Amino acid sequence: MQKIPLNLAREGMTLAKPILRDNGLVLVAENTELTGSLLERLERMEIAMVTVQGNPVDLGSGGGENPYSIRAGRLDRLFRKHADDPWMQKNKEHLKNYFLLKAASALAGGEKGGQVSPGEGV
Structure with missing residues (x-):
């Protein structure tokens, strides 16, 4: 199971969790296969993330010189003094996954520079 940005979802992927409204x-029910028209409707409804079965998106390094992948690479250094703190290590992994998802999303969207919003810097 992998939570991915909607712009990385492709036809043929299957939902591992249902897509819910705020209320x-x-x-969209769990185990639904994504189609082109469904992806378009989800985009119009401004659904940002979907959880799909398996791990279909290779996050890898997130595209080399992307600002998000650079931030993911810096996390080991930034958290080096907290190697014995399980809570801090969980935070580091959470941040790493976040930045790799953002990098992969920017790469899929064709962004080269990947503008980073204020407050997103690490």
Whole structure:
């Protein structure tokens, strides 16, 4: 199971979790196969993330010189003094996954520079 940005979702992928509205109403059921028209509708509804079965998106380094992948690479150095703190290590992994997802999303969207919003810097 992998949570990915909608712009990385492709036809043929299968949802591992249902897509819900803010009020809890199910928009798309679990185990639904994604189609082109469904992806377009989700985009119009401004759904940002979907959880799909398996790990279909290779996050890898996130595209080399992307600002997000650079931030992911710096996390080991930034958290070096907290190697014995399990809570800090969980935070580091969470941040790493976040930056790799953003890097992969920027790469899929064709962004080369990948502008980083204020407050997103590490």
